[in-house]
Amino acid sequence: MTADASTQAAHRAIEAVWRLESARIIAGLTGLLRDVGLAEELAQDALVAALEQWPAGGIPANPGGWLMLTARHRAIDRIRRNERLAGKLNLLGRELESTQHGAPAEFDDVLDEGTIDDDLLRLMFISCHPVLSTEARIALTLRLLGGLTTEEIARAFLAAEPTIAKRIVRAKQTLASRQVPFEVPSVAERPGRLASVLEVLYLVFNEGYSAMAGDDWMRPSLCGEALRLGRVLAGLMPDEPEVHGLVALMEIQASRLAARLDSDGLPVPLPGQNRGRWDQLLIRRGFTALLRAQELGGTPGPYVLQAAIAACHARAGDAAETDWEQIALLYRALGALAPSPVVELNRAVAVAMAFGPERGLEIVDGLAAEPALAGYHHLPSVRGDLLVRLGRDGEAAEEFRRAAELTRNIPERTVLLRRAAECG
Amino acid sequence: MRFLMTLNGGGRPPDEQLYAEMGRFVEELTRAGVLLATGGLDRGTHVVASGGNITLTDGPFTESKEVIVSFALIEVRSKDEALELARRFWKVVGDGEGDIRQVFGPE
Numbered sequence: 001m002t003a004d005a006s007t008q009a010a011h012r013a014i015e016a017v018w019r020l021e022s023a024r025i026i027a028g029l030t031g032l033l034r035d036v037g038l039a040e041e042l043a044q045d046a047l048v049a050a051l052e053q054w055p056a057g058g059i060p061a062n063p064g065g066w067l068m069l070t071a072r073h074r075a076i077d078r079i080r081r082n083e084r085l086a087g088k089l090n091l092l093g094r095e096l097e098s099t100q101h102g103a104p105a106e107f108d109d110v111l112d113e114g115t116i117d118d119d120l121l122r123l124m125f126i127s128c129h130p131v132l133s134t135e136a137r138i139a140l141t142l143r144l145l146g147g148l149t150t151e152e153i154a155r156a157f158l159a160a161e162p163t164i165a166k167r168i169v170r171a172k173q174t175l176a177s178r179q180v181p182f183e184v185p186s187v188a189e190r191p192g193r194l195a196s197v198l199e200v201l202y203l204v205f206n207e208g209y210s211a212m213a214g215d216d217w218m219r220p221s222l223c224g225e226a227l228r229l230g231r232v233l234a235g236l237m238p239d240e241p242e243v244h245g246l247v248a249l250m251e252i253q254a255s256r257l258a259a260r261l262d263s264d265g266l267p268v269p270l271p272g273q274n275r276g277r278w279d280q281l282l283i284r285r286g287f288t289a290l291l292r293a294q295e296l297g298g299t300p301g302p303y304v305l306q307a308a309i310a311a312c313h314a315r316a317g318d319a320a321e322t323d324w325e326q327i328a329l330l331y332r333a334l335g336a337l338a339p340s341p342v343v344e345l346n347r348a349v350a351v352a353m354a355f356g357p358e359r360g361l362e363i364v365d366g367l368a369a370e371p372a373l374a375g376y377h378h379l380p381s382v383r384g385d386l387l388v389r390l391g392r393d394g395e396a397a398e399e400f401r402r403a404a405e406l407t408r409n410i411p412e413r414t415v416l417l418r419r420a421a422e423c424g
Numbered sequence: 425m426r427f428l429m430t431l432n433g434g435g436r437p438p439d440e441q442l443y444a445e446m447g448r449f450v451e452e453l454t455r456a457g458v459l460l461a462t463g464g465l466d467r468g469t470h471v472v473a474s475g476g477n478i479t480l481t482d483g484p485f486t487e488s489k490e491v492i493v494s495f496a497l498i499e500v501r502s503k504d505e506a507l508e509l510a511r512r513f514w515k516v517v518g519d520g521e522g523d524i525r526q527v528f529g530p531e
Contacts, residue, residue, distance in 0.1 A: 012504045013504060013507070016507065019501060019505055229457070230457070232457045285460070
């Protein structure tokens with residue numbers, strides 16, 4: 001290998017290590033410094049040091065430990081030079097002493113897994129803190145926990161890079177100025193705070209799921225990122241049924257990724273998907289996660305219920321074999337938890353499948369005046385479906401055309417117009 | 425992206441310590457959301473299909489390093505991540521041989 005090629009290989013290896021370790025390094029440093037922004041900056045400094053030193057000196061035996069230790073030393077240097085941080089010295093007292101005496105700190109010692117797990121969980125909660133806007137929570141989570149660059153986040157969300165950069169900087173400033181503590185919320189606060197973490201992961205997942213063929217690969221990769229972070233969270237909070245519920249939901253939905261678009265890149269609705277292309281490995285993982293959630297007991301929350309619905313579809317050999325009655329019941333339970341016209345519309349579909357299109361249409365017509373659904377293309381599209389099944393083709397065509405006008409998604413529009421044409 | 429990491433023979437003789445270290449490694453990968461499936465394999469039966477004739481041969485086989493002993497299916501964001509995890513895996517295993525192959529399918 002030429003020197004250039006070996007440097008490139010080293011850089012790629014460093015990048016991979018960074019991706020795998022950065023969240024834990026930033027979490028550990030934040031635990032030390034109580035400042036997410038500074039922690040990330042110092043972690044980045046350690047990355048730069050690795051980029052300078054590893055190509056020549058070789059990749060250390062424990063690269064994650066090397067990065068963590070280097071970042072910690074930088075943190076200590078920074079504290080020594082900075083009055084503002086001096087108060088934090090007591091936290092570092094013992095470590096300062098050991099480095100001053102030149103005691104070689106072992107990599108394995110700096111990577112106390114239990115403590116870092118706790119810090120990682122705190123990092124998830126602070127990144128998804130309610131003082132931040134939803135957009136800021138998403139960007140910060142992908143940056144700090146996903147290890148994505150600003151450019152990658154911008155590409156994934158079809159946004160300009162400076163916009164995302166600004167969003168991340170502001171989010172860190174907000175956390176600092178509002179003195180948001182780096183902690184796992186108290187039992188009283190936890191349900192709400194956890195809901196915020198789960199929402200961020202699910203929004204990231206859905207952003208990836210809505211990606212179309214031909215989109216930048218960064219977009220669909222968001223599904224994998226959300227799923228990975230969900231699995232990590234499930235390891236950190238094994239006793240929270242909703243965490244397993246969300247993981248189950250994402251595993252099962254991800255199992256359909258290959259089947260949700262046809263060869264022309266047009267979306268295929270669930271009943272028409274080739275179930276042979278559903279990923280059985282992910283389905284099984286989803287079932288396992290759902291079972292874990294159910295074993296923990298309690299009233300099923302929104303993610304457990306949605307996962308249970310997804311599981312009903314995954315279990316069925318085809319659309320006709322699906323337990324629509326059960327799905328209708330689950331949607332009713334979901335609606336009772338948090339009334340929503342969108343949930344009600346989904347319930348209408350299940351009711352129509354279980355008890356006939358008339359019953360579904362009754363529910364849909366009850367939603368016609370719902371302001372939250374004005375402009376929601378799924379309302380006319382579902383209504384069109386039901387009208388077709390009732391043989392009212394003319395009305396159905398009108399609904400499909402209306403739905404096509406409302407959607408901004410071009411492939412979806414193509415499918416809807418095709419359906420309108422089929423109704424004559 | 426999914427990768428299949430295989431251990432094709434070699435590796436240090438299994439003892440308590442290896443089981444403990446491997447257990448830790450597997451748990452670490454599981455908690456990182458990376459490991460999808462893993463398992464050890466029997467030496468098995470070799471299949472040769474040629475011109476419609478199917479020949480089945482039970483092991484052991486002479487080229488033992490070509491026999492897959494265990495596998496791990498991992499989900500990572502890049503090939504470099506898979507290679508980095510393979511390095512960690514082989515630090516636990518010791519001397520031996522194996523492969524890292526991308527599994528095609530849904531990304």
